[in-house]
Amino acid sequence: xxxxxxxxxxxxxxxxxxxxxxxxxxxxxxxxxxxxxxxxxxxxxxxxxxxxxxxxxxxxxxxxxxxxxxxxxxxxxxxxxxxxxxxxxxxxxxxxxxxxxxxxxxxxxxxxxxxxxxxxxxxxxxxxxxxxxxxxxxxxxxxxxxxxxxxxxxxxxxxxxxxxxxxxxxxxxxxxxxxxxxxxxxxxxxxxxxxxxxxxxxxxxxxxxxxxxxxxxxxxxxxxxxxxxxxxxxxxxxxxxxxxxxxxxxxxxxxxxxxxxxxxxxxxxxxxxxxxxxxxxxxxxxxxxxxxxxxxxxxxxxxxxxxxxxxxxxxxxxxxxxxxxxxxxxxxxxxxxxxxxxxxxxxxxxxxxxxxxxxxxxxxxxxxxxxxxxxxxxxxxxxxxxxxxxxxxxxxxxxxxxxxxxxxxxxxxxxxxxxxxxxxxxxxxxxxxx
Numbered sequence: 337x338x339x340x341x342x343x344x345x346x347x348x349x350x351x352x353x354x355x356x357x358x359x360x361x362x363x364x365x366x367x368x369x370x371x372x373x374x375x376x377x378x379x380x381x382x383x384x385x386x387x388x389x390x391x392x393x394x395x396x397x398x399x400x401x402x403x404x405x406x407x408x409x410x411x412x413x414x415x416x417x418x419x420x421x422x423x424x425x426x427x428x429x430x431x432x433x434x435x436x437x438x439x440x441x442x443x444x445x446x447x448x449x450x451x452x453x454x455x456x457x458x459x460x461x462x463x464x465x466x467x468x469x470x471x472x473x474x475x476x477x478x479x480x481x482x483x484x485x486x487x488x489x490x491x492x493x494x495x496x497x498x499x500x501x502x503x504x505x506x507x508x509x510x511x512x513x514x515x516x517x518x519x520x521x522x523x524x525x526x527x528x529x530x531x532x533x534x535x536x537x538x539x540x541x542x543x544x545x546x547x548x549x550x551x552x553x554x555x556x557x558x559x560x561x562x563x564x565x566x567x568x569x570x571x572x573x574x575x576x577x578x579x580x581x582x583x584x585x586x587x588x589x590x591x592x593x594x595x596x597x598x599x600x601x602x603x604x605x606x607x608x609x610x611x612x613x614x615x616x617x618x619x620x621x622x623x624x625x626x627x628x629x630x631x632x633x634x635x636x637x638x639x640x641x642x643x644x645x646x647x648x649x650x651x652x653x654x655x656x657x658x659x660x661x662x663x664x665x666x667x668x669x670x671x672x673x674x675x676x677x678x679x680x681x682x683x684x685x686x687x688x689x690x691x692x693x694x695x696x697x698x699x700x701x702x703x704x705x706x707x708x709x710x711x712x713x714x715x716x717x718x719x720x721x722x723x724x725x726x727x728x729x730x731x732x733x734x735x736x737x738x739x740x741x742x743x744x745x746x747x748x749x750x751x752x753x754x755x756x757x758x759x760x761x762x763x764x765x766x767x768x769x770x
Contacts, residue, residue, distance in 0.1 A: 345371055349426035352536070353581040355588040358422060361415075366422045373423065374430055381428040382435075385442050388420035392449035399453060399599070402460030407599035414453060414595045421446065443485075450481050453595050461604060473608045477594055480612055484587040487619065491626050495557075498633045502555055503528060505640045531556040543569075555636055560628040583622070585614040 340348075345367050354363070373379045391413055398410030424442060428434030458474035461467070506528040531554055534546045543562060547554045562569060572582050590611050598607035 340371065340374075342367060342371065345430065349429050350579070352579060353576060354579055355586055356580045356584060357589050357592050359579050362419055362422050366419050366426060369419070370423055370426050370430065374427060379427070381424040381431075381433065382438050382441060384420055384424040384427060385438065385445055388417045388424065389445040389449060391420065392417035392445075393452055395595070396449075396452040396456035399457040399595075400460040402464040404602070406460075407602075410453075410457070411596045411599040415592075417449065418592070447482070447485070450591060451478055454478050454481075457595065457599070457604065469605060473605055476612060477608060480590065480615065481587060484590065484615065484619065487623075488587075491622065494626070495629070498557065498630070499530060502633070502636060502640070505637070506553065509640070528553045528555055530554070532558065557629045557632045557636070558625070559632050561625050564628075583618060585611075585618045587615075590615045 346363070349367065349370065350363055373384070395410040395413035395417060398406040398413065421442065424438070425434075428438060454474050454477040458470040458477070462470040510527075531543060531547065534554070535541070535543065538546060543556065547556065568582070575582055593607055593611040594604075598604040601607070
């Protein structure tokens with residue numbers, strides 16, 4: 337690899353906007369180390385990522401000891417681990433051999449390093465002081481670090497989704513106008529541009545001037561935020577002159593304060609508290625800015641749909657189901673003939689069969705009779721006597737002839753001993769022997 341100057345390496349590898357800790361305390365060291373490491377072919381970005389992880393785990397081992405000297409060594413090792421964590425990305429940009437797997441590996445190893453260092457630092461202090469507040473501080477550090485990066489990824493995902501929807505609608509409108517422009521011999525209209533991209537390429541320029549000088553349609557998804565906070569533009573431009581991003585307390589500064597500043601000054605709990613409050617404040621500002629951006633997105637989509645209605649982002653008509661959905665009279669998911677079958681379609685099909693009636697068995701053919709609320713009586717039940725023997729009396733037989741026995745022997749009906757008078761007894765249905 338040809339020899340490069342320090343300024344050339346910084347221009348090729350350093351980001352246009354970065355955390356102030358990285359700009360002030362990491363890049364000056366990382367770029368000089370990068371010039372030396374780039375000369376060796378066996379040094380790859382993934383190997384540098386592994387080295388950063390092992391050095392970070394070494395700092396966790398010193399944090400676990402808990403004494404002052406170990407804390408200072410652990411803080412120095414953690415800073416070296418973070419420098420290597422920045423070098424792997426710079427090396428990939430310099431040599432052009434970065435991979436998707438390398439980016440995933442870098443992200444996962446960062447979370448592992450923070451987890452082990454937080455548990456070791458707070459656990460070592462708890463073993464020395466038996467102060468349970470260190471255990472709560474460990475949980476708070478891990479939770480806030482995970483929340484910060486998960487929230488950042490989700491906001492980035494939603495921003496890309498809003499941009500994709502705007503680009504899709506404008507693409508549909510451009511395709512609709514393409515035929516008319518081609519027939520008139522006009523040039524094709526340029527694609528849509530976003531104000532945040534223009535400001536990133538021209539940080540010193542004014543938003544209104546960039547919008548007027550834009551070659552095509554310029555969409556601004558941060559218009560409300562700049563309107564409510566006009567001083568933000570001046571602060572942003574002042575910070576960008578030094579490559580510092582406006583997000584002053586991010587996940588990087590949060591980690592550096594806890595794992596470097598806290599152990600060096602000896603006030604770990606106070607450092608955790610102040611860092612958590614500051615990062616939470618900046619996260620709320622980012623959420624508020626994102627909320628205003630969603631309102632700008634709604635207005636932009638309404639304006640685009642008003643100019644040329646599009647089916648992008650609409651609900652298909654066959655999905656309008658339920659009582660609260662109106663305006664879809666036709667049946668889409670079923671045929672009218674199948675919903676109302678006719679008797680001649682299937683002679684053996686009876687959609688509503690007649691229910692069975694509770695009637696005594698007779699030799700007469702079955703006829704439908706209306707249901708009545710009168711109690712059912714057995715026509716073959718013997719008459720009930722007016723007087724019954726006392727409870728202590730013996731069972732008494734009562735003989736009678738059943739008219740349907742056809743000359744059979746006389747049968748005996750035995751009543752229970754303690755039956756109450758005028759009580760309806762269990763009935764026998766059907767012919768004898770069934």
